[in-house]
Amino acid sequence: MVGENTKESDRSPLLPDRQEQSDFFVCDILDAAPKGDMASMAHPIFSLSTKPDHRIRRYEDGTGRNYLEVKPASDGLATIHDRDVLIYCISQIMGALNRNIKVSKTVRLKAYDLLKATNRPTDGRGYSSLRNALARLQGTQIETNIVTGDVEQLDIFSIIDRARIVRETRDGRMQEIEIQLSDWVFNAIQAHEVLTLHRNYFRLRKPLERRIYEIARKHCGSKKEWKISLSALQEKCGSASTSREFKRLVCNIVEQDEAHNHIPDYAVRLDGDMVLVMNRHLERPPTTIDSSKTIHLSVDVYQEARKVAPGWDVYALEQEWREWMDDGGLDAPANPDKAFLGFCRKIFEKRGKP
Structure with a gap:
């Protein structure tokens, strides 16, 4: 009889491992600090609009050699709130790298953990908005030759290559998701071209507040202060408002920050047509030896x-x-x-x- 010569003692009591364990990274670092990639913090990739934004946007540097073009899908451009998904993935991967854990550009995460970490509602609205965010992130395409991680991308790619719902509850809510990041994002992570964000970033209500904080974090950093003109700030924000309307929006944010000091890490003030960003951590009483x-x-x-x-x-x-x-x-x-x-x-x- 076939198989009679096989000894029982030679066979492992375990079934063969049929699951691929090396092709994705499991997000389970609950205390990972929020982090954003510097490339998308410096350039207005994400839309500030709360309505579907179907504009094609192209940005060039002063030399005209480097450019970035953002093209929307049928659902519109990925929004600044959709960026939360990217921040969560980057935070998890950086947390793993700091612990010498092997990572990959495909990450598996629990939808509930992402919603909690990014201060989103965990009811049906939260899961529905997350599904829409994944669609916009995958649909938004970028063409650029900007270097990340010493690699020059000269092709067209999506912010995330794909997203797949691994498990779903009976009522349609997502439990586990697999997200494959683009090479552009993953190259930036591997090169540590990321910055830590304050957790209150996820509590900022207005899209423009979030964008101004990102720009301040990128350009002011640990310096005492940093200045930028309103026109240059509008371009960096990717705002479609008129210059007069944009100034009004910035004025409102400045007034609220003066009253509540709610912008994390940095105070934002307006001096004529110049926006002044001041590092709150370097603001000391006059009697303090700084x-x-x-x-x-x-x-x-x-x-x-x-x-x-x-x-x-x-x-x-x-x-x-x-x-x-x-x-x-x-x-x-x-x-x-x-x-x-x-x-x-x-x-x-x-x-x-x-």
């Missing part, structure tokens, strides 16, 4: 900090380090890089992985 303003870290120190404090957001550690020095009235260290790495090492020794 020695950290004169401290400059090298570019390479952040990579070293990731090694001595694995799992930590090194930019958040830098902010904590500077505040610690200011609160103690400490003088600027002779070797800022060495002092910062020592601080990161002590944080990791005391607190372990976050």
Whole structure:
């Protein structure tokens, strides 16, 4: 009889593993800090409109050599709120990279976790808006030669290559989703061309507020302040409003920020036709010795900090380090890089992985 010579002891008691485990990354890092890719923060890829936006938009730099063109699908351009999906995926992948976990550009996530992390409703509206967001992200096409991760893309691609609902409840709500990011986005992640966002970013109501925060995070960063003209800001925002209407919208945001200080990390003010962005973390009372303003870290120190404090957001550690020095009235260290790495090492020794 065929198979009689096969010994029972030679056969594994387990069935063969028929599931492919290496072709996707499972999102399960609940404390991952929100992060956005710098390329889409610098360029107006996402629409600010709450209605379907079917404009084809093309942007060029001053040399005329670099360009970016955004083309909508039948559902319109991906919106600034659709970007939440991208931020969540980037945050999860960066969190995994900081933990030395293998990643891929295909991610599997729980819809509920994404909705909670991005401050979206978890009722039927939330799942419906998420489904629409996935469609717009896949449908919006980009043509560009802007470099991400030392790779020059000269083709047309979607923001995400595809999205697939893996499981769905009986009432039609999504449970698990697989999203395949574009090479353009994934190259930026692998090159660490991302910036940490404040969690209150997801609480900003107005699309223009979110876009202004992104621009401030990208261009002001850890500097004391940064200025931009209203006309240049409108172009960076991708706003379709008239210049007069755009100024009115910015004025409203400035007035609300003056009253409530609600824009995360940065204060936004208006001086004639110039918009002034001020770093809130560098705003100190006159009696405070703010020695950290004169401290400059090298570019390479952040990579070293990731090694001595694995799992930590090194930019958040830098902010904590500077505040610690200011609160103690400490003088600027002779070797800022060495002092910062020592601080990161002590944080990791005391607190372990976050």
